[in-house]
Amino acid sequence: xxxxxxxxxxxxxxxxxxxxxxxxxxxxxxxxxxxxxxxxxxxxxxxxxxxxxxxxxxxxxxxxxxxxxxxxxxxxxxxxxxxxxxxxxxxxxxxxxxxxxxxxxxxxxxxxxxxxxxxxxxxxxxxxxxxxxxxxxxxxxxxxxxxxxxxxxxxxxxxxxxxxxxxxxxxxxxxxxxxxxxxxxxxxxxxxxxxxxxxxxxxxxxxxxxxxxxxxxxxxxxxxxxxxxxxxxxxxxxxxxx
Amino acid sequence: xxxxxxxxxxxxxxxxxxxxxxxxxxxxxxxxxxxxxxxxxxxxxxxxxxxxxxxxxxxxxxxxxxxxxxxxxxxxxxxxxxxxxxxxxxxxxxxxxxxxxxxxxxxxxxxxxxxxxxxxxxxxxxxxxxxxxxxxxxxxxxxxxxxxxxxxxxxxxxxxxxxxxxxxxxxxxxxxxxxxxxxxxxxxxxxxxxxxxxxxxxxxxxxxxxxxxxxxxxxxxxxxxxxxxxxxxxxxxxxxxx
DNA sequence: TGTACATCAGTGAACGCGCGTTCACTGATGTAC
DNA sequence: TGTACATCAGTGAACGCGCGTTCACTGATGTAC
Numbered sequence: 001x002x003x004x005x006x007x008x009x010x011x012x013x014x015x016x017x018x019x020x021x022x023x024x025x026x027x028x029x030x031x032x033x034x035x036x037x038x039x040x041x042x043x044x045x046x047x048x049x050x051x052x053x054x055x056x057x058x059x060x061x062x063x064x065x066x067x068x069x070x071x072x073x074x075x076x077x078x079x080x081x082x083x084x085x086x087x088x089x090x091x092x093x094x095x096x097x098x099x100x101x102x103x104x105x106x107x108x109x110x111x112x113x114x115x116x117x118x119x120x121x122x123x124x125x126x127x128x129x130x131x132x133x134x135x136x137x138x139x140x141x142x143x144x145x146x147x148x149x150x151x152x153x154x155x156x157x158x159x160x161x162x163x164x165x166x167x168x169x170x171x172x173x174x175x176x177x178x179x180x181x182x183x184x185x186x187x188x189x190x191x192x193x194x195x196x197x198x199x200x201x202x203x204x205x206x207x208x209x210x211x212x213x214x215x216x217x218x219x220x221x222x223x224x225x226x227x228x229x230x231x232x233x234x235x236x237x238x239x240x241x242x
Numbered sequence: 243x244x245x246x247x248x249x250x251x252x253x254x255x256x257x258x259x260x261x262x263x264x265x266x267x268x269x270x271x272x273x274x275x276x277x278x279x280x281x282x283x284x285x286x287x288x289x290x291x292x293x294x295x296x297x298x299x300x301x302x303x304x305x306x307x308x309x310x311x312x313x314x315x316x317x318x319x320x321x322x323x324x325x326x327x328x329x330x331x332x333x334x335x336x337x338x339x340x341x342x343x344x345x346x347x348x349x350x351x352x353x354x355x356x357x358x359x360x361x362x363x364x365x366x367x368x369x370x371x372x373x374x375x376x377x378x379x380x381x382x383x384x385x386x387x388x389x390x391x392x393x394x395x396x397x398x399x400x401x402x403x404x405x406x407x408x409x410x411x412x413x414x415x416x417x418x419x420x421x422x423x424x425x426x427x428x429x430x431x432x433x434x435x436x437x438x439x440x441x442x443x444x445x446x447x448x449x450x451x452x453x454x455x456x457x458x459x460x461x462x463x464x465x466x467x468x469x470x471x472x473x474x475x476x477x478x479x480x481x482x483x484x
Numbered sequence: 485t486g487t488a489c490a491t492c493a494g495t496g497a498a499c500g501c502g503c504g505t506t507c508a509c510t511g512a513t514g515t516a517c
Numbered sequence: 518t519g520t521a522c523a524t525c526a527g528t529g530a531a532c533g534c535g536c537g538t539t540c541a542c543t544g545a546t547g548t549a550c
Contacts, residue, residue, distance in 0.1 A: 125368030175466030208450015224417035
């Protein structure tokens with residue numbers, strides 16, 4: 001098959017057409033992202049996106065296989081930008097005291113969430129009914145957590161983790177012990193259960209805080225979310241031993 | 243106005259008609275609740291509910307003013323059952339050690355959430371686009387948190403709060419200090435900033451954990467969510483001083 | 485450099501479906517005298 | 518106890534709107550020789 005000669009290369013040459021195609025697909029995704037705000041994920045409409053771009057609705061199918069595929073693209077993009085921001089914060093602060101790095105990473109996450117609250121909701125809010133995220137979303141989804149864990153890993157291997165004074169609340173169940181072992185594995189984290197338990201708690205705490213902030217659960221109680229978030233991030237870090 | 247004579251009483255006599263009316267409204271709400279699971283809050287459809295009840299769609303308007311009013315009814319009912327469960331746990335364990343009460347209350351919340359995940363999502367997940375919860379939902383919404391706080395209040399007034407050994411992570415910002423003052427007020431809680439900060443952290447942690455569990459964020463890491471939740475609840479309690 | 489052909493982008497109509505809400509209406513059930 | 522009237526439950530049709538997806542088609546843009 002002569003046509004496979006071109007196809008078998010790793011596509012180094014992008015024709016003008018291919019480039020234009022990628023561009024339009026990008027515009028479609030960007031427009032869809034903007035539409036999330038108004039209608040939410042379950043209200044996301046291919047027709048509305050097409051309308052806004054001045055195309056007829058059927059034309060969108062040249063660029064996107066279905067509504068669900070569009071949703072998947074949005075999710076992956078969101079996870080990637082969030083992960084990137086967290087990774088940047090961690091890389092930027094290499095060499096700084098672990099506590100500073102932790103706070104910076106947490107802040108980067110919060111900033112992203114406040115800039116793109118509807119994408120935050122897409123990732124960490126109610127699952128979209130009838131939509132099952134495909135496996136390709138898993139890897140991008142772990143980037144944030146891995147970035148956070150990296151701070152702890154660096155601190156641990158540099159011997160900068162100070163043992164927590166009050167070890168009162170160590171996990172008791174073997175099930176939790178196993179979960180921590182898994183975290184130790186995927187996070188390549190050579191630390192004790194106390195540290196790992198703190199990491200897991202911090203992780204859930206951090207996103208719990210953000211969900212409360214963005215979904216309006218703390219209205220009337222917490223006014224300055226940024227300040228409270230900082231204080232909370234500090235408390236998490238101290239629990240971990242940073 | 244002669245008709246006001248009946249109307250001005252506090253409605254002690256419910257006519258058969260009024261009773262039937264309330265019954266049907268209850269069926270509508272119950273059916274809507276069941277529909278949440280399949281379509282989610284934003285996909286909740288008056289027509290689908292009517293269909294399931296064997297009525298024509300316009301008949302529903304005898305019982306419910308609009309789709310949004312139905313949503314509001316669902317939210318209030320959900321908050322109330324959740325609040326009731328937490329209050330029951332707290333009342334049932336009166337006299338027990340504060341730590342036991344805390345764990346029982348937390349477990350009650352988790353059990354409710356696992357029994358009614360879609361109602362949990364309605365309350366603590368992504369806000370429904372285009373829907374603004376009316377003020378009547380606020381009071382029922384605070385019942386859970388008040389029940390949790392009551393455990394701490396009882397422990398404090400009985401002198402059963404042990405001072406936390408590691409006070410490392412006290413909130414630093416005045417903004418957080420103010421938030422804690424508000425919590426002290428609404429929770430009628432005579433305790434120091436360290437305790438109140440712990441309560442606020444525990445509150446966000448608890449729901450952060452549940453959201454991760456129910457929305458599938460901990461898939462592949464935590465397997466036995468009940469056990470992990472217990473361990474986490476214990477850690478929260480120890481931070482508070484219970 | 486020029487021509488023949490293949491590929492792709494975008495159109496427009498259609499299918500079949502769903503939704504919330506309004507309105508004039510029929511019958512049944514209550515209420516007042 | 519019986520009758521006249523008011524109230525309410527539920528019907529069925531309609532309005533105006535939206536959606537995802539398919540399909541046969543027209544033109545433009547690329548590619549191979």
